[in-house]
Amino acid sequence: MISDEERRRAVAELREASTGAYRHVDALDVIAGSVGVEVGGKFGHEVENETYAALADLIDRPTTHIDVNEHGRACCANCGCDDWCLADRSRYCPNCGAEVVG
Ligand SMILES: [Zn+2]
Incomplete structure (x- = not known):
């Protein structure tokens, strides 16, 4: 279950990204990192799948x-x-x- 603290951290990271602060970094990596998905050592499709799931968890309040x-x-x-x-x-x-x- 996603805590409110994790939600606030993800929002802060995504808002920071929206300012262009990470424009030289791959967007998927930035979004994945914002929602707590580890990128290192994984295939692109694994990061993508985990990122979609993490975003859905953030949006879908229990x-x-x-x-x-x-x-x-x-x-x-x-x-x-x-x-x-x-x-x-x-x-x-x-x-x-x-x-x-x-
Ligand atoms: Zn409760």
């Missing part, structure tokens, strides 16, 4: 639903976080970032 833990408190079904805001119809889990659905 979902969760509200469960009830052993203390009778509302909690995230993904990570078990029982922060008060989950009981207050929060749209996202404050711990894992999953979107609350259902």
Whole structure:
């Protein structure tokens, strides 16, 4: 699962790339590096496949639903976080970032 910190790092790298900061580097290598894909020692198609998958993971925010833990408190079904805001119809889990659905 992609953390919010990893999302922010990827966004910062991609925004930096959008300024032309890496214009002398292969675009796939820049994008792969931005989303955390190691390039070294891999074939081009492997880097491409892993980069597409990493981009899809970044865009596709995981979902969760509200469960009830052993203390009778509302909690995230993904990570078990029982922060008060989950009981207050929060749209996202404050711990894992999953979107609350259902
Ligand atoms: Zn969670």
